[in-house]
Amino acid sequence: MSKVTPAVITRVEELRSLIEDHNHQYYVLDDPRIPDSEYDRLFRELQGLEADYPELATADSPTRRVGSRTDTSFAEVVHRIPMLSLDNAFSEEEYRDFDRRVRARLGTEDDVEYVCEPKLDGLAVSLTYENGVLITAATRGDGYAGEDITDNIRTIPSVPLKLRGGSFPDLVEVRGEVYMPKVGFEALNRQLADRGEKTFVNPRNAAAGSLRQKKSTVTAKRPLELCAYSVAVTDERYLPETHWDGLQQVKRWGFRVNPEMSRLKGVERCLEAYHQLLEKRDALPYEIDGIVFKVDSLALQETLGFVSRAPRWAIAFKFPAQEELTVIEDVEFQVGRTGAVTPVARLKPVFVGGVTVSNATLHNMDEIRRLDVHIGDTVFIRRAGDVIPQVVKVVPEKRPEGAEMVELPSHCPVCDSDVIQIEGEAVARCSGGLYCPAQRKEAIRHYASRKALDIEGLGDKWIDILISSERVKTVADLYHLRKSDLVSLERMGEKSAGNLIAAIDRSRNPVLWRFLYALGIREVGEATAKALASHFGSLEAIAAASEESLQEVQDVGPIVAGHIHSFFDQAHNQETLAALKEAGVKWQEESVAVGDKPLQGQTWVLTGTLSELTRDQAKERLENLGAKVAGSVSKKTTTVVAGEAAGSKLAKAERLGVPVLDEQGLLELLKEHRISI
Ligand SMILES: NC(=O)c1ccc[n+]([C@@H]2O[C@H](COP(=O)([O-])OP(=O)(O)OC[C@H]3O[C@@H](n4cnc5c(N)ncnc54)[C@H](O)[C@@H]3O)[C@@H](O)[C@H]2O)c1
Ligand SMILES: [Zn+2]
Numbered sequence: 001m002s003k004v005t006p007a008v009i010t011r012v013e014e015l016r017s018l019i020e021d022h023n024h025q026y027y028v029l030d031d032p033r034i035p036d037s038e039y040d041r042l043f044r045e046l047q048g049l050e051a052d053y054p055e056l057a058t059a060d061s062p063t064r065r066v067g068s069r070t071d072t073s074f075a076e077v078v079h080r081i082p083m084l085s086l087d088n089a090f091s092e093e094e095y096r097d098f099d100r101r102v103r104a105r106l107g108t109e110d111d112v113e114y115v116c117e118p119k120l121d122g123l124a125v126s127l128t129y130e131n132g133v134l135i136t137a138a139t140r141g142d143g144y145a146g147e148d149i150t151d152n153i154r155t156i157p158s159v160p161l162k163l164r165g166g167s168f169p170d171l172v173e174v175r176g177e178v179y180m181p182k183v184g185f186e187a188l189n190r191q192l193a194d195r196g197e198k199t200f201v202n203p204r205n206a207a208a209g210s211l212r213q214k215k216s217t218v219t220a221k222r223p224l225e226l227c228a229y230s231v232a233v234t235d236e237r238y239l240p241e242t243h244w245d246g247l248q249q250v251k252r253w254g255f256r257v258n259p260e261m262s263r264l265k266g267v268e269r270c271l272e273a274y275h276q277l278l279e280k281r282d283a284l285p286y287e288i289d290g291i292v293f294k295v296d297s298l299a300l301q302e303t304l305g306f307v308s309r310a311p312r313w314a315i316a317f318k319f320p321a322q323e324e325l326t327v328i329e330d331v332e333f334q335v336g337r338t339g340a341v342t343p344v345a346r347l348k349p350v351f352v353g354g355v356t357v358s359n360a361t362l363h364n365m366d367e368i369r370r371l372d373v374h375i376g377d378t379v380f381i382r383r384a385g386d387v388i389p390q391v392v393k394v395v396p397e398k399r400p401e402g403a404e405m406v407e408l409p410s411h412c413p414v415c416d417s418d419v420i421q422i423e424g425e426a427v428a429r430c431s432g433g434l435y436c437p438a439q440r441k442e443a444i445r446h447y448a449s450r451k452a453l454d455i456e457g458l459g460d461k462w463i464d465i466l467i468s469s470e471r472v473k474t475v476a477d478l479y480h481l482r483k484s485d486l487v488s489l490e491r492m493g494e495k496s497a498g499n500l501i502a503a504i505d506r507s508r509n510p511v512l513w514r515f516l517y518a519l520g521i522r523e524v525g526e527a528t529a530k531a532l533a534s535h536f537g538s539l540e541a542i543a544a545a546s547e548e549s550l551q552e553v554q555d556v557g558p559i560v561a562g563h564i565h566s567f568f569d570q571a572h573n574q575e576t577l578a579a580l581k582e583a584g585v586k587w588q589e590e591s592v593a594v595g596d597k598p599l600q601g602q603t604w605v606l607t608g609t610l611s612e613l614t615r616d617q618a619k620e621r622l623e624n625l626g627a628k629v630a631g632s633v634s635k636k637t638t639t640v641v642a643g644e645a646a647g648s649k650l651a652k653a654e655r656l657g658v659p660v661l662d663e664q665g666l667l668e669l670l671k672e673h674r675i676s677i
Helices: 006-028 036-052 092-106 182-194 203-211 216-220 243-252 267-283 298-304 365-371 437-448 460-468 475-480 483-490 494-506 512-518 526-536 539-544 558-569 571-582 615-624 648-656 663-672
Strands: 076-078 087-089 113-120 123-130 133-139 145-147 171-179 225-233 262-265 288-295 314-318 323-335 340-352 355-361 378-382 390-394 428-430 603-607 628-630 639-642 660-662
Touching (some): 092 298, 092 314, 171 203, 182 203, 267 288, 340 378, 355 390, 365 390, 437 460, 437 475, 460 483, 475 571, 512 526, 603 648, 639 648, 639 663, 660 663
Parallel strands (some): 087 314, 603 628, 639 660
Antiparallel strands (some): 076 145, 113 262, 113 288, 171 225, 323 340, 323 378, 340 355, 340 428, 378 390
16 A cells, blocks of 8 residues: 655645536636646546545545535425435446456356446436326435426426326336437527627536526526436335336336446446447437446336445446637638638647547637637637537636737738628638639639530539649639630640630629629628619719718628728739739729610510520620510510511411510610620
8 A cells, every 4th residue: 555645635635626616617607717638637537546645545536426516505405315326437447347347246257237328418317206297306406405496397398297007106216317409509609609608518418407407498598408317216116126117117208328337237238229320419419428327127226226426226327528728829820712701729739529529610700709718728628529629618717827818910821812790790801802823713603604615614613723733823814715725724625625715715704793603702792783773774883982982882881881982992803903903904983974875665575495595694784774574475575586486476466566676686675885806
């Protein structure tokens, strides 16, 4: 046996006091200061020291007690049967040791039958029913007395207020876990974050915080559920022989029990069940942190008995932790393909949720302010399932002196354009949309898309090739491409290369709204582009407009106006526009000013096949002249344009005496109004 030294005594005292503090934070305030993994390490260290130096063990050490004292504002409920904790196993070896101890105590070599239950990550409650009616509900508290949360528990839909099935003891206690499903947890945190309130670090804390509310109306709004996992009966007649039978009984009384539970014989099959459930962990709609294995026979349970804080007949075999502590070494800003500037935390690498994590997203500046992240902070990292790692909490006590706040950069780290955060928007953006290399691909793709300049054949594959060969940096470079470039770049056939060049050429004369839309200004969709074009008439006028005058246009609010203004404000975007002009791109001025639309008030109908234009193009040109283009002919129709093979619409027009124009006639009309095809 080792000899006690002053250093050991100090450490033991330090650990006890630390653990007590963490218990209070966790059980009473529902606001842990460290992740469970860290807590478990402290707890194990204390257990280890107490085992090595038995003379230091005390009856009131946290290793001998359950939970935390409940001097809270809730009334006290004394448990008829104590609510204990569970011993933990963190490795297969520890789990096998547990089974070995069980068999040794029972004096048997035979396989023991166990019930395997997912360890739901919530909080334990005890529900007392008298004559089948719920009369009290209590938290575990310190195991002997808990808090009266009866009013709150009644708001949970899966808690039976009355037992079903007709046959039950006069007095019965059912125990189970109150938890918050993953979806509900995420929604709740989103809501809290939107309101700028403190979020919960994980579903367990959310469940505990929600159930332990002063007002049951608040609890009622929280997505809580209950799963029962044991029954404590005093009436012999209702005493089942096995734990499993007890669960079946509870189910008949109207409780939900976990569908993943199973009854298995022997340690090997239990280990298989462990691995199977671990595989399933991420797919489950609720969080679990391990499996609880319980000896099934109640007679054997009694033989095995208890130690101070946990039964000897059960163990919780924990899954790898999904939360760990680490340090934020730096915060960098990344620019996404649509210009969103996102802060990313560079972490001291940490093993969490089964992988080593060295980056975590911080979403946006609001999130940074809400969490109060500083460089050098110690933080909780959470990585649950495939979800990208998140910083869920800062540990303020561990902040180094002089730690710097995180500031939004004023210029794009990729292209140096201004970073703009428009009031009312959480996301900050690089405003060099036409020029920024981070946004290059998206900018070209959008520019060439069907509703924009409709450059046929310029798909993702070509965009990738042109960008990676650095042949195209901005959309203006498209117009300098030659057929021979394409052929040499990708051994493209002469004919298709020729087609692509021709398609690019055809896009040199866009109507104003299409060109405006093609620039990919944030929030400027087709309808807004049309409205802007017809209001201002020229790109120069739009570029020069103040944010106030932009807002005179229908559907343009302060946010859209802000995006338009900052886009045209960027020198790099102006350069790219100039380069487009120089490359021979000539967007048409809106040929008609407001109130001067020659076809205003007229209704036109298109039918048959046109050869020079598509139907959409013809429609757009007519709309530019003020006409409404309808789908069917009536007496009110002003003119019908009939292309090749026109059918019933043409016939109807003739019957009603509506004027008919052929394609040639339409083209002449467009020319007359200086609308190019
Ligand atoms: N982060 C912190 O500061 C902090 C502080 C205190 C405790 N903790 C965490 O809490 C743990 C200790 O808490 P504990 O005493 O509640 O032990 P525990 O959570 O390890 O095990 C006991 C609990 O498991 C739950 N449980 C879920 N499914 C169950 C089932 N099928 N059958 C029986 N019980 C089931 C019950 O709520 C029960 O009370 C620590 O390991 C640590 O992870 C963390
Ligand atoms: Zn940029």
